[in-house]
Structures are given as structure tokens and as C-alpha cells.
Amino acid sequence: MRRVGPTSGARVGIVLAHGRGGNSEDIIGLMQYAGLTDVAALAPDAPGQSWWPTSFLAPAATLAPYVERGVDTLMQGVAALEAEGVPRGSIWLGGFSQGAGLALETFARRGEGLAGVFGFSGGLLGTGDGDATPDPALYGHGQKRFDYSGRRDGAKAWISVHERDPHIPLKRVRDSVAALQAMGAEVGSVVYPGSGHSVMPEDMAKLRAWLG
Template identity: 65%
Template sequence: MRRAGAAEGRAGAGIILAHGRGGSAADILSLLDHAGLPEVAGFAPEAPGQSWWPTSFLAPMAAMQAPLEAGLAAMRKGVAAAEAEGIPRDRIWLGGFSQGACLALEAFARDGDGLAGVLAFSGGLVGTGDAGGAPDEVLYGAHAKRFDYAGRRDGAKVWISVHERDPHIPVKRAEDSAAVLRGMGADVRFEVYPGAGHAVMQMDISAMRGALNVAA
């Protein structure tokens, strides 16, 4: 677990950040500097081989289950590290980019009770199971998933962004993820950027700054 930002005992808020495929904990923690958040503590687990799972997050759950469980455990360790420093749970956020955004959303849906919220830059929920049916063109030829999450996320804030033509994250999955979390009571902002792309955008950085400045 890599740590950055405000010194222990001086952080007004914390965020657990998950990097994307080919990225690193150090890379994703640099978002704190870009957002100008000196009073926030950042914690970032490192994926083995720089990838949380070997295939697309759209793959059937049989291929996703084991690596997803390992990633979720890493995110729980990040939250525990923040809590061990005395950061209240309602001031702890999850976040990430690409694969890391998918992992952060899934961790929030499954384990996020009492957390402040989640910031997902180019991501969507992985899901809890396969929904069956035919492959879906709007899901890049993948099958639909089930989203059977327990509990509520009332009052939590959620930011999900995606490009219109993202090569890895179908807009449909990101849109469905926003709807699922709204159904759990979260206050969701869903942003679709025009054109093709797969990157952290300036609006993402602004959303992070706005969310965590309030929390701190």
C-alpha cells in the first residue's frame, strides 16, 4: 500500500485510489497533486503485474471472480489503513481510473456502507453475476450482468465519467452503473464526454477537488 498527501494525524479526509491497467499506485496518487488537495491523505494498493484482472471487466464472472475478490480485498485494506489513522469513515472516498474505476465502483457497491462516496473516471460496475441472454452490441459483444447489491448508500456522492466512444468502457455499462447506485440512494453525477477517448479529464480533476475539499 502506497501513501501520499497529508501527514498522518493531519488529514481532513482520505481517498483510496486504484490505478488502471499498466499503471501504478504512484501514478494514481499523483491525482492528489493535480487536484491541489494537500489536506487529503491518499492510499493506493498496487495490482500484481500492474493489472487488477487479465481480461475486460465485461468478461463472464467465472473469469472475473478470483481477481475481483483480490482487488476488493486490497481496497478494504486501504479503507482500514485510513481508519487506522483516525480518518472517520464518512470522510473516506474510493476512486480510480479505468480498471481502477471499475474496481472502486464495485468496492463501493459491495463494501461502501458509511463511506463518503466514489469517484470513477472511465469506469462501470463489474456486477455480481451473469444475467444470461445473447451478447449485446452496446456492451461491445459482451453479455449483460446482474447488479444484486445489498444495503443502501443514502447520502453518499458518486461521480462516474466516460467518453461517448470509449474503447474499454461502454457508455451503456457506465449509464447502468449510475442508475444502480441511484437506486441504492446515492447522489450520482454521470458525465459523458463527447467523441472518442479514455483518459482522466479536467472535469474529473475538478470533481475530485470539489468533493474532497468539502470533505477536508
């Protein structure tokens, strides 16, 4: 697990998940880019540079073992920061693309007491399958359920996406925003115009504003 920032005395921490084909060095580099060198940041590497082998829109049974392993990995990072003295209420999750989905899913499933989450070009994976009818708004995949338990009152979430993202349908982003709001989180989201799949300057501005 790669890390940057102070190893003791940090007031804020974050666990970051990279995208498919990326690595921990890629995603943790966002901290230096954002000028957040005083934040304790950890970033694990996914096996084979991928948290799961298919689209995050795939059926739940296909994704389940990979998602559970990924969630456990990010929570190990949270535990490591807590062991260094960072309060749980000052620890964030974050990620890009596939890593954004993992960070958001970890926050929804096991993020009670955390400060919040950043999902750059991503969305929730869901708790199970809904209507399996192929939906054009989900790039031909079926619906998911978002039956998360617990509350996230006082926590913040940021979800961003391009209006024509080749991997992340707008519908899934909107469903993700609604699901986290229903759990009590304060959710900010932005849809960037045009096509694309990347971390944008507004994402970095939000990272600085919430962690700085």
C-alpha cells in the same frame, strides 16, 4: 501501498486504484495535480499492474477471484485510514479505467458508511451474469446483474466516460449509474464527446469540489 498527504489529523482520506498497466504512483499523482495535498491518500499496486487479466465485461466466473482480491485490497486501505483517525464517513474510493471499475465495485459491495466514490472512465462489474446473448451495446458481451445489497444513502458517486470509449460501453455506465442510484447514492455522471479514455479536467474539478 503508496501514500501522500498527512499521516495524522487528516479530515478527509481516499483510497485510489490505478488502471491496467499503471501503478500506484500514477494514480496517487492526481492528488498533487488537483492541489489536494491535505487529503490522506493511499494507493495499492495490483499484481502485475493489472487488477484482472481480461475485460471487465467478461463473464462473472472469470472475474470473481480477481475482483474479490481487489476489493479486499481497497478495503485494507480504508481500514488503514480509519486506523490513522480518518472517520469512515470522510473516506472516499476512486480510480481510473480498470481501477475505476474496482473502486465502484468496492463501493457497491462493501462501501457502507463511506463518503463516496470516483469512477474515472469505468463502470460496475456486476454481481453475476444476466442474459448471455452478445450485445453490441456491450461490445459483444452479455448482460450482467446488479443485485447489490445494502444502502448508500448520503454517499456520492461520480462516473465519467467518453461517448466512444474503446473499453467502457456507454450502456455499462448508464447501468452503473442506475444501480448506485437504486442504492440511495447521489450520482453525478458525464459523457465526454468524441473518443477517448482518460481523466479529464472536469473529473479533477469534481475531485476538488467533493474532497476540498
